[in-house]
Amino acid sequence: MQTDTKILAHEFEYLTPNTLNEALDMLDRYQDKNAKILAGGTDLLVKMKTINLKPDYIINIKNIQEINFITYNDDGLKIGAVTSLSQVEKSKEVKAKYSALYEAIKSMAAIAVRNMGTIAGNLCNASPAADTAPPLIAYGAEVKLANKRGERAVPVEEFLTGPGKTVISSNELLTQLNIPVLDENTGSSFLKIGRVKADIAKINIAVYLERKNNVCKSCKIVFGSVAKTPIRVKGAEDILRGQQLTSDVLTKVAEKASEEIKPITDIRSTAEYRHEIAKVMVEKAVNLAWERAGD
Amino acid sequence: MKKAEIEFTVNGKKRTLFVKTNELLINVLRNDLNLTGTKYACGIGECGACTVLLEGRPVLSCLTLAVDVNGKNITTIEGISKDGFDPVQKSFLKNAAVQCGFCTPGMILMAKSLLKENPNPTEDEIRDYLRGNICRCTGYTQIIKAVKECANNHNQDK
Ligand SMILES: Cc1cc2nc3c(=O)[nH]c(=O)nc-3n(C[C@H](O)[C@H](O)[C@H](O)COP(=O)(O)OP(=O)(O)OC[C@H]3O[C@@H](n4cnc5c(N)ncnc54)[C@H](O)[C@@H]3O)c2cc1C
Ligand code: FES
Numbered sequence: 001m002q003t004d005t006k007i008l009a010h011e012f013e014y015l016t017p018n019t020l021n022e023a024l025d026m027l028d029r030y031q032d033k034n035a036k037i038l039a040g041g042t043d044l045l046v047k048m049k050t051i052n053l054k055p056d057y058i059i060n061i062k063n064i065q066e067i068n069f070i071t072y073n074d075d076g077l078k079i080g081a082v083t084s085l086s087q088v089e090k091s092k093e094v095k096a097k098y099s100a101l102y103e104a105i106k107s108m109a110a111i112a113v114r115n116m117g118t119i120a121g122n123l124c125n126a127s128p129a130a131d132t133a134p135p136l137i138a139y140g141a142e143v144k145l146a147n148k149r150g151e152r153a154v155p156v157e158e159f160l161t162g163p164g165k166t167v168i169s170s171n172e173l174l175t176q177l178n179i180p181v182l183d184e185n186t187g188s189s190f191l192k193i194g195r196v197k198a199d200i201a202k203i204n205i206a207v208y209l210e211r212k213n214n215v216c217k218s219c220k221i222v223f224g225s226v227a228k229t230p231i232r233v234k235g236a237e238d239i240l241r242g243q244q245l246t247s248d249v250l251t252k253v254a255e256k257a258s259e260e261i262k263p264i265t266d267i268r269s270t271a272e273y274r275h276e277i278a279k280v281m282v283e284k285a286v287n288l289a290w291e292r293a294g295d
Numbered sequence: 296m297k298k299a300e301i302e303f304t305v306n307g308k309k310r311t312l313f314v315k316t317n318e319l320l321i322n323v324l325r326n327d328l329n330l331t332g333t334k335y336a337c338g339i340g341e342c343g344a345c346t347v348l349l350e351g352r353p354v355l356s357c358l359t360l361a362v363d364v365n366g367k368n369i370t371t372i373e374g375i376s377k378d379g380f381d382p383v384q385k386s387f388l389k390n391a392a393v394q395c396g397f398c399t400p401g402m403i404l405m406a407k408s409l410l411k412e413n414p415n416p417t418e419d420e421i422r423d424y425l426r427g428n429i430c431r432c433t434g435y436t437q438i439i440k441a442v443k444e445c446a447n448n449h450n451q452d453k
């Protein structure tokens with residue numbers, strides 16, 4: 001296929017709703033008409049240039065102020081759909097409390113892309129390598145999906161269903177992201193392996209755990225880029241839960257995690273490498289989260 | 296052909312244009328406004344040559360629709376200094392941080408944005424901030440040096 005990244009050859013109708021209601025009306029009207037939502041455009045425009053994605057309507061949601069916010073209170077962290085990755089990265093609470101999310105965003109692309117891109121876009125694009133997905137799944141975050149008739153909340157873990165696939169319907173908009181307040185004595189971490197800094201992940205991991213009396217009370221370990229969607233390695237979590245963090249336990253957790261993932265060989269890496277490096281990453285990420293959880 | 300009227304500010308000047316909905320900001324800047332300092336290289340967000348400031352923050356004009364900047368404020372390399380060279384430009388010249396010059400507009404806009412956010416960055420911070428901008432002539436050492444020197448001057452000025 002010929003690609004020309006200098007122009008967008010394909011023509012479309014361009015719509016710019018100023019309110020959420022207007023956007024939901026448009027989505028309702030154009031749901032069967034090959035419409036695409038535009039947020040930062042850092043996935044959408046690349047795809048329109050390189051893989052022949054040809055929407056007939058583009059609905060730019062960036063001017064909707066109602067979904068441009070980031071707040072933190074007793075209810076947790078709430079992030080609007082058009083809030084940029086840079087805005088999230090600059091939030092004091094994210095840096096202080098949500099280490100894995102902070103580290104995931106910092107690892108993504110570079111400043112200009114993060115000034116444009118959004119978490120909602122990262123999730124809706126549904127790449128198995130999406131960097132914000134593992135931390136959000138580890139924290140038990142949920143997304144709010146709205147259409148003209150109402151809204152529903154879906155855990156991020158259930159939102160992603162395959163490469164490029166989510167549970168969102170064509171008349172729905174992801175409006176916001178809710179991340180729960182994290183308990184005391186908890187810690188989280190994110191690690192990623194790329195070819196170079198800022199690269200799309202060969203493999204990434206987020207860990208979130210609760211440490212009490214030097215025992216791991218609860219934990220979630222989530223890998224990206226090793227299956228059709230980011231996945232939890234629940235067998236490994238079971239081994240860690242209720243245990244002290246000895247090197248023996250850590251080795252078993254790592255072995256189990258490596259067995260549970262289902263990586264493929266692709267342009268970024270081989271399945272064999274991913275199985276091996278996964279062990280190292282689990283050990284490092286669990287250790288880091290454990291230290292951060294303190295006691 | 297699907298077209299729309301847009302009004303936006305480029306380098307302090309209001310512009311009203313009629314553009315195709317699928318026109319990219321980079322091509323409007325270069326072809327319609329003759330602001331050819333903004334460069335096209337990869338077209339897919341990987342190189343930073345097309346960087347411009349949108350409301351003062353770096354974005355990529357190769358991945359921005361022209362219709363999307365309606366009502367907004369854009370600064371290109373041509374607009375960073377009203378008279379003569381900006382201190383960052385001077386530092387790039389002095390430190391031989393320019394070889395072919397293709398990456399330079401993007402590098403300078405990134406450096407300006409970094410120094411605004413963080414007037415005295417460390418070398419690691421400079422490298423991290425500029426990591427999305429590729430220099431094919433591999434003048435990175437000089438580029439980092441140029442930014443660093445600006446940072447220090449910046450502080451002495453105050
Ligand atoms: C150079 C470069 C480097 C990158 N590096 C990384 C990286 O390191 N890690 C990584 O994970 N990603 C990376 N990306 C991918 C991309 O930047 C991210 O996925 C980004 O978060 C996408 O957000 P966006 O707002 O730009 O999405 P858009 O491109 O605007 O949208 C993406 C998709 O989601 C849909 N969508 C967007 N918002 C909504 C919504 N609110 N409701 C419903 N649907 C919606 C769109 O219709 C589209 O299909 C990179 C991209 C580039 C160009
Ligand atoms: S031309 Fe825009 S990033 Fe390379």
Ligand code: FES
Nearest residue numbers: 394395430431432
């Ligand atoms: S000076 Fe030639 S690309 Fe940087």
